Amino acid sequence: MSGFWRQAAAVARRDLTGEVRTGEVLLVTAPFGAIALLLIPMAVGTDAPLLARIGPGMYWVVVLLFGVLVALRRSAAEGRPQRELVGLLGLDPAARFAGQALANGALLAVFAAVLGPVAVALYDPALRGWEWVPLLMPLTVAGLALLATVAGWLTAALDSGPTLVPLLVAPLAVPLLLGATQVLEGLRLGEPILGWLMLLVAVDLALAVAGVLGARPLEEAAR
């Protein structure tokens, strides 16, 4: 394993070990996400066709809001002493970014997997083209994980911290949300989805490149 990926794996392992200890995703956030999915039908009424239509969108909105919040918290969880010490360990900032994004991706994948059956049960979205889901899920989860990691690093680097960061990252969340929901909508209506999948790939790549290239200046700004 190269030095970069060895370091990224070490960071991912550290973050996931911390998550296993605190249980923030499975024990705290996932139940809240499930409750949010449950409350939406109560708010819009028992219009089954309407629920089936909005279900995929609601699912991704909940995954975005709750999942990204968890991932963002974990990315920003390191205090200044820890950030300074990892710098002195010779940890490549880009590898640190990659490792945190990998850990966030794993957390979001678990979160999305737990809420998926809940959304299907509550909204009965009558999906077609399930064979595309194994492609859609990783693309969307990867994008959200990268977005949350970038947001976490911005939180650490900017004095304004958590207040301003959601406003900065919200525009980046829109194409991810749009791509994920429109792929499912396209599958339901039998319309082409390739363009939406390519949008997800493009956003993932843009976030990954921005994160890796921006890691060093953001890390220095966070000191």
Next chain:
Amino acid sequence: MTSPVVELRDVGVRIGDVPVLRNLDLTVGAGEAVGLHGANGSGKSTLLRVLATLAVPSAGRGRVLGADLASGERFAVRPRIGLVGHEPGLYPELTLAENLGFVARVRGVPAAAAAAALEQVGLARASHRRAAACSHGMQRRAEFARVLLADPDLLLLDEAHAGLDPAAADLVALLTKRARDRGGAAVLVSHDQSRVADVVDRSYELAGGRLAPVSG
């Protein structure tokens, strides 16, 4: 002639509008250990951050381990610097063994070295305890284990003896000796000069953002 490990010339640091360090000169040669003393808020920790390349001087120039502090050269020498700050750098939800294991994996050092370092600082039996559940003194020992694992050329200890029992205080002397013996240097910050007097070659008092040698 060997170039100094630390060489600061006319260095100033401002935090916001406040000048914390002013016109500061400091040279620490290979094999030397230096003590820094001063009252709370005198800028001791800021000076250590400059030496650790974590803060860039706003005036003057400096080199640490040959790297210009104002250029990207400083990133390359960071792995050769060992810093124990006054705030613990451990991950509280991880055990001591996991904390040290993380350091070993990042540096590409065998996991056995992490266990050996914990044993050397007397924490072998507590290695599976979470850092958050450890006393300040134990966390300090674990930080020393991290430094042992890194074996730095420049050792920086902030309030080196804070919260340590006499046995752990011997570790400060051990770490300093190791850095000196390998041709490196050590800078020990303490508000109490007498605690580090036996370990260092000379001491400086930091007051009003300026350094002054301490005689005797």
